[in-house]
Amino acid sequence: MRTLLRLFTIVALACAPAFAPSAAFAAGGPQVLVVTTGNEAQDVADYAVERLQMEARRWNFTLIEGTPEDLTDLGGIDVVMFLNTGPDLLDGAQQASLQTFVEGGGGFVGTNSAAASAADWAFYQEMLGATAVLPPGDPEAKEPVSFNAGSRITEGLDEDLEVTERWYRFDPAPVAPDSIILAQLGSGDPVAWNSEAYNVFYASPGGEGGTWGDRDFLQLIRQGIWWAAGEEGALVQNSDDAAPPWPYTWTFVLFVVAVAGGGSIAVWRLDKAESAKEAEAGGAPPVAAGV
Structure with missing residues (x-):
């Protein structure tokens, strides 16, 4: 569960710019x-x-x-x-x-x-x-x-x-x-x-x-x-509010995948290190006696 929460946080931070107000x-x-x-x-x-x-x-x-x-x-x-x-x-x-x-x-x-x-x-x-x-x-x-x-x-x-x-x-x-x-x-x-x-x-x-x-x-x-309003220029749609064009969309997807992938590796290594420390602090688990 801890790993999933960390991974979700990484992906959310990567996607945050896409949901920022214009x-x-x-x-x-x-x-x-x-x-x-x-x-x-x-x-x-x-x-x-x-x-x-x-x-x-x-x-x-x-x-x-x-x-x-x-x-x-x-x-x-x-x-x-x-x-x-x-x-x-x-x-x-x-x-x-x-x-x-x-x-x-x-x-x-x-x-x-x-x-x-x-x-x-x-x-x-x-x-x-x-x-x-x-x-x-x-x-x-x-x-x-x-x-x-x-x-x-x-x-x-x-x-x-x-x-x-x-x-x-x-x-x-x-x-x-x-x-x-x-x-x-x-x-x-x-x-x-x-x-x-x-x-x-x-x-x-x-x-x-x-x-x-x-x-x-x-x-x-x-x-x-x-x-x-007396505006002389053309009425142009806000690019921040419009759907992004195709190349930008795929670039953003690849960016999110790369960040998520790198983040998942980092989280896995961190969890592995923490698990090792917990095992060392708690001692080896008891071994069942043979019959």
């Missing part, structure tokens, strides 16, 4: 303050934040969960995200702080009901470039969402996204040149766009949990966050 996550990338206050479905909001935390670890940005009160001090924040937020969200001081932040180049990302979170605030409608028509429709059967090429936000999204959603309609709707339409329904109604005047990105999907489980939608959101 330093890139601690180092950062864009700092994103996400607010879900007033959402109509807490289970959807919780699931969305959980998925975004996974995206943050993998794609090198930091997600900070907050409330409207946190908007009064946005120092160190690169992007404010309203994730399915409810109506009448902000008081006067919070509105003033968010407006100063956006006008100063800060990023804003909204999903689903965030379009209606400040219906009486003129600047909010201006930065979104559209006004939501309330109430939204009931969840409909899956509808295809087609993406428009030519934007870093939609890069790599070549196939239609199909999701069941409570689609918001807009009047006025976003139009060029103030807004760049990134995605639309088959009817032509826009469902995702970004502002030309501000670092603002909005996506109408996100009200249903299944949407947050769709890889294409998550790609759209993370690329929207990266764009809103």
